[in-house]
Amino acid sequence: METFFLEKHPHVELCDLLKFMGWCDSGGTAKAVIAEGQVMVNGKVETRKRCKIVADMNVEFASNKVVVKASE
Numbered sequence: 001m002e003t004f005f006l007e008k009h010p011h012v013e014l015c016d017l018l019k020f021m022g023w024c025d026s027g028g029t030a031k032a033v034i035a036e037g038q039v040m041v042n043g044k045v046e047t048r049k050r051c052k053i054v055a056d057m058n059v060e061f062a063s064n065k066v067v068v069k070a071s072e
Contacts, residue, residue: 001066001067002021002066003066003067004066004067005068006055006069006070006071007071014041014046014048014051014052014053015027015030015031017066017068018030018033018034018039018061021064021066023061023064030049033062034049038061039059040060040061041058043058054068055069
């Protein structure tokens with residue numbers, strides 16, 4: 001499982017997180033896989049492209065997993 005740090009930001013949008021993690025090549029691809037129900041947040045399918053991901057949330061996509069933390 002990977003870790004993503006928010007640093008000083010309160011949240012990251014789900015579509016942006018998929019891009020930042022390198023799991024999707026573009027924002028369009030990220031939005032498409034989210035809309036298709038391929039992404040899970042805290043164990044549940046999430047279809048909101050701009051869902052706000054905050055500290056201590058887990059995101060899964062295509063056998064990739066990341067836990068979001070506030071800071072290192």
